[in-house]
Amino acid sequence: MRSVPALLLAGLMAANLAAGLGREARAQTPAAEIHRVQGTTYVPSFDRKRPIFILVLGSDARPGEKVNRLHADSIHIVAVNPREGGGTIVGFPRDSWVTLPGRGETRINDAMVYGGPKLAVETVESITNIPIDYYMLTSFPGLVKMVKRVGGLPITIPYRMQDESSGANFKPGKTRLNGDEALAFARDRHSTPGGDFGRSENQGRLMIAALTKLRKTSENGPTVLLRWIEAGLANMETDLSLVEVFDLAATATQIDPENVKNVVVPGAPTMINDASVVLISGAAQEIYDDVRDDGLLNG
């Protein structure tokens, strides 16, 4: 069974701006007249008045296959609020029954087959009325290599996961995923609550784990950020320029993972034309409306 790799390097799920001015007076030390502590941050900005929305796609392409013309089985909007230093990850079950612009009704993951990432973007925009600024697309081997290149990802496994088809075999609790394990974690839909809904949520968890690691390791020196950029760009397709990736990655270091919400649009499985699909619930509209203005859920 093919499924989706989640993706992406947190460094690339970022946003812009983020300014924090902190000035703090500390208690005087003996013989000291002044002890002034000062700090401030300003990261490269896209100079936008609104949040940035990136469509993060995981293709089910295997080695040698054309990544951007196969099913996008992992589909997430990553919204980043530049000023608040937070964001939202909105996942879509791959079997969501939607209308593709110019193509009619079908599963959402068919969009990339019919029209590449461009049609995937147009489809998500038409469903949500959220303007997508950029896309990022990776594949099974792309995800494995990215995670490997950044030295694995510490993550908390939310529940017991055991699934032969994906290779997932994890106990709940903290662990560190290597590249292959990260792919298995992202693909498993048999031992997750709600099947594809749980899988999509786990793909979001993986992105937050990457963001957490980026923030932590980037304190070790200036090279870390550039190595993450290099690892990401070597294993993905995107319409971001290198300069934009540089800015986004710098911004990512200012995004607090605690301020990133991870949700999957609500829906219910059903059968249409003898095919198992998911009908997205009308309640999803509240998520779209909430995230659209500032990139934050309940913000």
Added chain:
Amino acid sequence: MLVGAGLALFLVLGGDDPAPVARKKEPPPPPFAFTDAETEFIAVGVALDKVDEATRLQAAADVVGVMDAIYDAGFVTRSRWGDGTFPDVVAQFDQKASARAQENLAELTLGPESARVIEVTPGESTLAVSILLSKKEATGAVTRASFQAEATLKGGGTMTISHMGTYYLRPLDQGWKIVGFEVEGTLDSASPTAAPSPTGAAA
């Protein structure tokens, strides 16, 4: 004997230069520079050894030059402080970032404390530079600076300066400019040490 002593004194003092000794003006200290900056290159979409070495070295020199200028003009060389406006510091930022730099001069430089400072002596400082290369050119850089110095204050006393910063730079039309920053610093000033008071008073 007096003649001999006079002759010896003449020779010792340099009898071949009978002209009066002119008082030489102290040369200004050289501008501050990070010596031994560590530089690393990361290439995207191309093997590192395919990027022209001259391009790499030039980028490294330019980026280090910006960092030298920031700390020299922001902390060390008084003549560059511009009465607290630090124009040579602001000039190192790109247009968007310079507005933020203006707002945050107190965090990026000595700030208002500069008015109390007579002289700054740099201490042990370090700089790490990472440069992003793509195909035939440098695209961006991230630097991490750690700057230590001791300032002499007007009216006596000293101030210990400790400043750390991460800077994001890009090559623009006007050369390498800082496009983002994350800085933190401390300024500790101490009074002149008072004479120790007598101890061991009689019981």
